[in-house]
Amino acid sequence: MAIELEKVEITIIGAGVVGLALAxxxxxxxxxxxxxxxxxxxxxxxSSRNSEVIHAGIYYPKDSLKAxxxxxxxxxxxxxxxxxxxxxxxxxxxxxxxxxxxVEGLESLLARGxxxxxxxxxxxxxxxVRQMEPHINVSSALWSGSTxxxxxxxxxxxxxxxAISKGVDFAYGCEVESIEKKTDGYEVDIRDADGERFSFxxxxxxxxxGLCADxxxxxxxxxxxxxxxxxxxxxxxxxxxxxxxxxSIHHLIYPPPTSISLGIHVVLDLQGRVKLGxxxxxxxxxxxxxxxxxxKDFLESVIPILPFVEESxxxxxxxxxxxxxxxxxxxxxxxxxxxxxxxxLPGLINxxxxxxxxxxxxxxxxxxxxxxxxxxx
Ligand SMILES: Cc1cc2nc3c(=O)[nH]c(=O)nc-3n(C[C@H](O)[C@H](O)[C@H](O)COP(=O)(O)OP(=O)(O)OC[C@H]3O[C@@H](n4cnc5c(N)ncnc54)[C@H](O)[C@@H]3O)c2cc1C
Numbered sequence: 001m002a003i004e005l006e007k008v009e010i011t012i013i014g015a016g017v018v019g020l021a022l023a024x025x026x027x028x029x030x031x032x033x034x035x036x037x038x039x040x041x042x043x044x045x046x047s048s049r050n051s052e053v054i055h056a057g058i059y060y061p062k063d064s065l066k067a068x069x070x071x072x073x074x075x076x077x078x079x080x081x082x083x084x085x086x087x088x089x090x091x092x093x094x095x096x097x098x099x100x101x102x103v104e105g106l107e108s109l110l111a112r113g114x115x116x117x118x119x120x121x122x123x124x125x126x127x128x129v130r131q132m133e134p135h136i137n138v139s140s141a142l143w144s145g146s147t148x149x150x151x152x153x154x155x156x157x158x159x160x161x162x163a164i165s166k167g168v169d170f171a172y173g174c175e176v177e178s179i180e181k182k183t184d185g186y187e188v189d190i191r192d193a194d195g196e197r198f199s200f201x202x203x204x205x206x207x208x209x210g211l212c213a214d215x216x217x218x219x220x221x222x223x224x225x226x227x228x229x230x231x232x233x234x235x236x237x238x239x240x241x242x243x244x245x246x247x248s249i250h251h252l253i254y255p256p257p258t259s260i261s262l263g264i265h266v267v268l269d270l271q272g273r274v275k276l277g278x279x280x281x282x283x284x285x286x287x288x289x290x291x292x293x294x295x296k297d298f299l300e301s302v303i304p305i306l307p308f309v310e311e312s313x314x315x316x317x318x319x320x321x322x323x324x325x326x327x328x329x330x331x332x333x334x335x336x337x338x339x340x341x342x343x344x345l346p347g348l349i350n351x352x353x354x355x356x357x358x359x360x361x362x363x364x365x366x367x368x369x370x371x372x373x374x375x376x377x
Pocket of ligand 1: 360
């Protein structure tokens with residue numbers, strides 16, 4: 001006799017900030033929603049290893065998902081923070097230029113930001129920057145007043161609590177091991193922390209598995225190279241700034257962006273601590289060690305802007321890994337948020353390559369995916 005599998009309506013794989021935001025957004029007591037997370041708690045990977053910056057949406061190509069969802073996510077995040085007492089601060093950011101070429105770069109960024117709907121950008125002269133940041137060395141800067149910082153853990157806790165209060169179930173310590181298309185959904189197999197295996201049927205599966213989103217897509221039967229879904233790990237290390245020097249900085253300070261990152265910037269947290277980072281280099285393995293030998297490169301990047309920083313002021317801090325669709329030497333890629341009906345997998349929604357500004361965009365991604373789900377109902 002065939003054993004009937006348990007059924008759920010929607011399964012979300014991954015309890016990072018994106019999976020959690022989505023669970024909170026689609027939660028609805030009338031349908032069974034399950035979040036599966038391989039760690040014992042939410043947000044143990046990229047969502048707790050980032051700059052915790054609420055981005056404005058300046059850098060991304062016009063009409064890209066990154067641009068649209070970042071601009072909307074910025075607005076939504078400030079609303080959520082205000083309504084639910086999530087610690088945050090709209091401290092603003094300076095993107096600084098040191099020479100004429102970089103000044104031209106700022107002008108293009110200004111135009112791109114305005115095209116994306118970021119309305120409060122302003123080019124500042126050296127004198128105006130000095131009034132805000134007397135200790136830094138710049139020719140001019142682009143000021144973004146709607147950039148801020150957030151306590152990501154509190155945000156994730158809010159999303160989780162909100163989802164649970166509306167009936168969402170969380171299976172922590174459970175890893176998805178296989179996904180098989182059936183007539184009325186997907187059979188999902190998971191293994192818990194004791195090695196026990198369970199299977200259930202889910203009508204809709206949402207892949208929000210961060211660094212493993214390509215592997216989950218492959219489990220569902222997608223040829224990830226043909227689809228352009230292979231993830232490339234791009235590591236970012238931070239050094240903390242000590243020696244009392246953190247008191248010399250009051251805003252987020254960024255250099256002009258590079259082709260793979262926003263550049264080594266000055267990150268402030270809500271406790272007033274200052275970190276420098278992240279750098280950006282491709283790796284094959286997930287490993288969060290910070291290589292002390294990279295200190296020299298950090299100093300070379302920051303001293304032209306922060307001339308008061310000395311070698312003894314910076315110490316290795318933490319690292320994160322970007323789940324990039326962009327391979328080394330490739331052009332920039334957008335987020336993939338795709339209902340895979342055209343690949344013969346109706347009801348499977350993939351979220352792949354959710355690198356920066358994924359934290360900022362998370363509430364907007366959640367609304368975007370909710371609309372996709374509503375079309376399936
Ligand atoms: C260095 C760095 C700096 C950044 N700075 C910023 C910033 O300042 N502002 C900003 O907006 N964005 C920033 N980002 C981007 C942001 O951190 C990410 O976009 C966001 O955290 C992605 O969240 P996520 O939920 O998609 O992924 P994750 O947080 O990685 O969550 C995915 C989850 O899926 C789980 N999972 C994977 N496989 C399985 C499986 N088989 N079974 C069960 N669970 C599974 C994982 O355990 C993980 O918890 C930065 C990223 C990096 C790396």
